[in-house]
Amino acid sequence: MTHLADDRPAGSGADGADVRPLARLTADVRPLARLTADVHPLARLTADEIRSARALFDQHGLLGPTTRFALLALEEPAKDVVLAYSAGDEVDRRVRAVLLDVATGVSRTVVASLTSGTVGSVRENDPARDGQPPIMLEEFAAVDEIVKADPGWRAAMARRGITDLDLVRPCPLSAGDFDLPGERGRRLLRVLSFLAHRPEDHCWAHPIDGVVAYVDLIERRVTELVDHELLPVPEEEGNFDDPAYVGPPRTSLKPIEISQPEGPGFSVDGDLVRWENWTFRVGFDPREGLVLHQLSIADGGRDRPVLYRASVAEMVVPYADPGPVRFWQNYFDAGEYLLGHQVNSLVLGCDCLGEIYYFDAVLADGAGEPREVTNAICLHEEDHGVLWKHSDLFTGSAQTRRQRRLVISSFVTVGNYDYGFYWYLYLDGTIQLEVKATGVLFTSAYRPGDGYATEVAPGLGAPYHQHLFSARLDMTVDGVRNAVDELDIRVVPVGPENPYGNAFTRVATRLAAESEGARSADAARGRVWRVSNPNRPNRLGQPVGYLLRPEGQAVLLADADSSIARRAAFATRSLWVTRYDPAERYPAGDLVNQHPGGAGLPAYVAADRSIDGQDIVLWHTFGTTHFPRPEEWPVMPVDRCGFTLRPDGFFDRNPTLDVPASTATHCARC
Template identity: 85%
Template sequence: MTLLADDRPAGSGAGDTDGHPLARLTADEIRAARALLDRHGLLGPTVRFALLALEEPAKDVVLAYAPGDPVDRRVRAVLLDVATGVARTVLASLTAGTVDPVREHHAARDGQPPIMLEEFVAVDEIVKADPGWRAAMARRGVTDFDLVRSCPLSAGDFDLPGERGRRLLRVLSFLAHRPEDHCWAHPIDGVVAYVDLIERRVTELIDHELLPVPVEEGNFDDPAYTGPARTSLKPIEITQPEGPSFSVDGDVVRWENWSFRVGFDPREGLVLHQLGITDGDRERPVLHRASVAEMVVPYADPGPVRFWQNYFDAGEYLLGQQVNSLVLGCDCLGEIYYFDVVLADGAGEPREVPNAICLHEEDHGVLWKHSDLFTDSAETRRQRRLVISYFATVGNYDYGFYWYLYLDGTVQLEVKATGVLFTSAYQDGSAYATEVAPGLGAPYHQHLFSARLDMTVDGVRNAVDEVDVRALPVGPDNPYGNAFTRVATRLSTESDGARNADASVGRTWRISNPERLGRLGRPVGYQLRPEGQTVLLAAPTSSVARRAAFATRSLWVTRYDPEQRYPAGELVNQHPGHAGLPEYVAAGRPIDGEDIVLWHTFGTTHFPRTEEWPVMPVDRCGFTLRPDGFFDRNPTLDVPASTSTHCAAPAADGPAACH
């Protein structure tokens, strides 16, 4: 770690309030919010906070703000009475001490509040008290219930009799051989409990078939399983003798012409606000707000025990609430600045997560290079990137979200998926799972993310062109058949803006500002480069396609609306579907030269490998935004040549190795 210019210790940036409208909530503000709602009679012994977050002001308010202006600090709370199941959304002003009219939700129509951390504990108590579940375990030879791990999984919405309007979780179980044994190696398959969290009982038990519980252990943290650690790896040290090149002032980060504000939301996790770049004497905006607003993990097994498996890790489980504390030298390497995070727990009290967000620089290979044939000039420059990241653990999976800013104006998001595969008992010839250990299956599934990109490319009025490459046919204008070109199609309305990636034509999307022209007379722009992987594979008539319609398209473009924050709607948990982006684009509003938001679906289709057991090496997915006519020339011509030299000790049979 390092000390920054203001001599604040790294890691002290939890909710620094600087008077800005987007400053993160502090612990004191969380306490004040709880007290305010209590004074207005909205709390009680059975009322819990499913969500408490900053209610961000609309874009025009933020853009008009000047230091010293008065700011109305507002919060949004989703409250759940765990005795009655009544759910409410409350907007309140901490500044004025007022509460807006309360919106009470109709569960069957509006969906349920997110799943709370305390409900994970409740589920374990409920299923283990159920005689039917205990009998099902006994039939499988499991009698020590203290070693059974109940896995609380979101219920979805499948029009099953008696379910609509109930607050439900579905529970699969796993067995540990002893307290420190990793239970994912021993799924107790063939049985699932449906649990009503308000009535605190198992409403239905599906005991489909008796399957052997896999016995081989998978303790990746036990040397008795892994064998002795290898001794051949030599240390790698990342050093910056003069300190890092970035500076941090509260939530504001500046680095190599870039500037942005760090935000953190209990639902979306890390948020980048007001991302812009200095070009000469101009501060040029690129993104007003960037986040991962939703993700869905649909599974492929259609059987009676698992057909319902699909999880919305943001809307149902709250990605931000699952944030890890990061460890220097393991999660982040080098000269690190940590931001702490303050979140509200179920009681509405502040919960501090130290070292939740990591900020550091990385060398990233060659930036540009040329050895000229005619002048003997030989020049090389090194690329460097700023990394801002966090990790969230949602059940068995761990997700790292890494935003990269590059010297040449490129922005990139990389999601790193690791952790432990969700497991099943493997049945020979399964079409829906891989056998990863004897008798142990890992079901096929997808990880699909929705990045919400509130664009401000040199201003708030932007447009989007879909750009495809096109090979031209042989003819009078192309007699030798070598010609190809590119074709740009302007997306005019929200109806046009629902698009799919197509790697066969190299499809990209160019976001431009028609009101700002570059030196050569072309509107300045940024290019969204998708990875072009498969979108949602579930049938269009399926429950998950109804509820995760955002994942059926690679791109959506909407007019900015401060109320339209989430691609699958406000309350995702057990929502019947068709909320979010399908509703947003139904109006068919113009998007050509307007204030627009891009929603980009990206991710992976995961067919597990044996090499991913018992812990999964990182799998990566993401996208890139790079300048396309935004600058008048290469913006990194002023990057100096590298001067530092580091040498290892000479080898016994050769010279020292230098770089």
């Protein structure tokens, strides 16, 4: 995690520890209607709005001396409100906050209007039933002091011959919910530790295995220490950024320059982007990170909507080691750690190449003050090979057109892993999401014959795990009334209609209700899902549609009765289809941290609403099952996963017939 030491509370906590009181505010807390007359309903929160939200909460007595902002985000208006919006309409700018009293553990979820200066709702959360607020950056920093002050933990280090605690790196990790005695309702982290040989040494190479501390963040103490076994601390270093370790850089790579002499083909107006026939809005959420709004594509003189909102609403990383030190390792990187808060500042020439436009992100820190991350989102276009080609035998015509795509990307660092989220828009109407996983493997001491880890360096293990993402796709294929058909290949048996055995066809199954909308991918059947608008026929009389093409990898592998299966039920299926409800935002529920399970999609679909020709949302689970390789140490080359949305009868013919042939050779020696 990125630790912000200056964002830690200081003053008086439950155990007398320093907790800095929130300063009383004198800021203007009058209604902000004067600022919102020309603001789009989905515009990203500004620094001024974050300051105004903090002032508004303070004015209404919601901020005490030990209150922290675990989350502050735009409360997006309902879809019908946004779709009815016209430029110049007054907008009710609302925010949602999760407030945590770090002295008592009491948390509240608050919705307030910045436009009217009113608080709409205040809900006190029951931590045993509702879960805990997300983990704050300052809490990660606090853990270092808490464990190093604990006599039992210090003794465990001494048993392993570790005396210089300044070189020990306690790694705070989400605790999950396992119904362990005395844990329900407490705000906890579990802490594994790593050893650095010196301050600049990467500690992931030296796990101090066999010991884990359970930390109560409100009481600021270690409540339990599991010192299971003494294991050697791996010695070999893994400093991938040290020339002494990696050797001299190769000199064989020649420069590749990306040039657009006439400038980029896109235009940006605030959050609104136009490129070729595409129009959409860029959003950024502290929990989900990069969000795309209102994607439409021009066709036949009108903008035709495809997607109202697209985001990665959750991701879970369950580990496979069942031992007493690591059985609890399951991380929800969005709901527990807040993907948006872990966003990187991107660097030109490293993260993005070409003619780049950057969007900054503004986030609220624990004190409710704005924190700006420059270059958080990268926008650029790139060549993507051949779009279409044909050399005709009879006419002699030889035509080739090149594909191009617009890239909207963002990178986050969550502990040891780095994730790049790349949305691609193509000239032919295709939408694609690619997630790039890189960074450093989470490590352990390796035991010979270990059935749950790979040895990646001498004595160094990398436990097996999964990276499972849930994409929330609020579909509007030519309008808000959509339906979903599951399309499977069917092999026709030999018989009177198929005497030579060569026949196969495709069968469609309409998903009529939410009870039918939880589906599994099946690569053997070539399974895809078609989202159509029954009220919008194409020129052939067929409903216009888009295909969701999954990669069809494994979903959650944990036992159905396990804690993680209850908490991450969304990851047990490849697809869920629900009726749109503005309150249903997250596949694992609102407060994921230490939630006992059953929230999110299982609760949403219990109503069994109709999804045939309705306003619907698709939730697509995708990802990878990671059996680490030695080639992924000490830093992991990018591994990719994702999905594709592709037009299927949406257009009346190939929509790229008007793409001109390329004229530049792009070759210095041709």
